[in-house]
Amino acid sequence: MLIYLIIIWKMDKYEREPLINVIVHFLWGAFGAIFFAVAGSSFFNFLFATKNNTPPLIVQSVIFAPFTEEIAKGSFLLKTVTDKKFDNLIDGLVYGGAIGLGFGMTENFIYYLSYGTTFYAWLQLVIIRSGFSAVMHCISTAALGAFLAIAKFSENSIKFLLPIFGFLIAMVIHSIWNLSVSFVNTYIWGTIFIFLLIIFFISLFKFFIVKERKIILRELTEEANMNLIPFSHLSILSSKSRLKKGWIDERIRKLYVRTAIKLAFRKAQFKISNGYKKLYYENEIKQCRNLISDLLSTNIK
Template identity: 30%
Template sequence: MLLPVVVLVVLGICGLTVLGVVAGSIGTAGVLVGAVCALLPVGPVVAAFLWVDRWEPEPPRLLLFAFGWGACVAALTALLINTSAISVLEQTLGQETGALAGPALVGPVVEEAVKGAFLVGLLVLHGREFDGVVDGVVYAGIVAAGFAFTENILYFGQAFVTEGLGGASGGVLVTFLLRGVFAPFAHPLYTAMIGIGAGLAAGSRSTGFRVAAVLVGYLVAVALHALWNGAATLFGGVAFFGVYGYVMVPVFLALIGLVVWQRRREQDTIAQYLPEFARQGWVAPSEVRLMASMAGRREWRRKVRARSGRAAARAVAEYQAAVTELAFLQARIVRGTAGPDADQWRRQALTEVHQARRRAVGRADEAAR
């Protein structure tokens, strides 16, 4: 119990510190308005990444930790380092030049590093939860969504304090349109590059490739972030819409295409190993067809919910997720990329499959009685 408590305490301290710094900058009213506006885009963004993660949902505790890391630890670290670095640039290059160069040069390097640190830590310490590129994109997106939530509070609050809801420069309305409507996936898009690198690293046996994949992902994330910030702050912002339309939108569409392709590969992996699991007695032969596609899984849960209730349907969903994780792990073991803990992870995964199946059968029996 000690580790979760320590983690919560650290996140709480970082969150309160960020809140205090932001409140000192924009006041209580700015924080309240900023928080309300920041809540509107973060919900759909998080929901989108959870939808991507439907095949084998990641543990809720890790997803909450990812969001908290982005919103508290990463936001506080970036705020402190960025402020200090920009101050140095202003003293070295002049106040106006330093204030413009800081967001384009310092911010991307620092922010992507502190967000990417969570992905690297997860890859090293919880390698079993990292099955590939989709997992990397999901964790990266959740971390970045937390970071963007805190950053948006500051931006929306500043717009409210200086311009109000409207104003000559648009105030909160224009800021919300730019950050909450046109670019809610900006931070997740940058950090997803690190997530792709971490996902590729999880599927490789080469230490050199693993390091290189994460490093290249980080550099691409920094480049995209710097390009976006530079287009918005340098040269009077005239390049902003060009970068948005010709760089960010195509990259975002390419990311969607990559995730769809990886999801299809995951479905093929599951379909490949389900017959073997049935022969081993780990799943029932009648369940192979139901688990081989998302449509079959939804239909199975729908029928169970109609016959036995929501609790039984949730238990079936947990059983489906446990079988999926076992299939992904088996694929990694066959490829030799699961590492030295592969046997232990497989025993744990098998135990979770059997426990989940017993819960599903038990809930159905309870409903029948």
């Protein structure tokens, strides 16, 4: 799960979140979300139990577990998305994915202890749960994170519906996987479903990266028109070329790139914000411009 976590973190190409923040979300999934998910499932089992029987396992697996677990995992994102440093679309995917991976890690550990009674049984669990179940948890919560991010940066009048839609998608993903592995003759469909989910997840990541590239180009073009940034830097700052040496003094390259990208995102957020957040972003924009001006005035090639 930690390997998956690092891969997702590194997929954020333009402005990676602090690794410590990503780990905090991972730990929430591993401990906090697990606790509330177990408590929620127990409550629903008690609520819908008859005099002599608990609800059927298929109901617990396909309805109760997805509902309670996705709420438990996603609740932390509701706080994260309000943070001013949650500043681009990919943040939702990264933080949501981190929570899902943490949850999957602890759930896997419980399964290994409970059902890995022989080496063969343990090996099956490792392959199935590490390669499929935990990935499902990652993608389902990342999907919710994506919709929360879209809602935050959208100016659409019905954006308040997006978090609900995101939760429903997360729950449906979870339910389909649990249903597919509940029967021997449907297991292959579950495997195919996960592969399709992985393709969807990677495609969504790439789509958001393209959106961020467009934001960077749009906002920095305005800065170039104001003579803050050279026009020749626009295509470099928004592409992999920014990682290469030689196009600007190497002593300032990394700081210049980080500041320029930060400036672009802060400007985009400023345009859709109001109140104290607008003032916060305005101050950040001024700081970024001043730093870029200082860097370029003495070090530009």
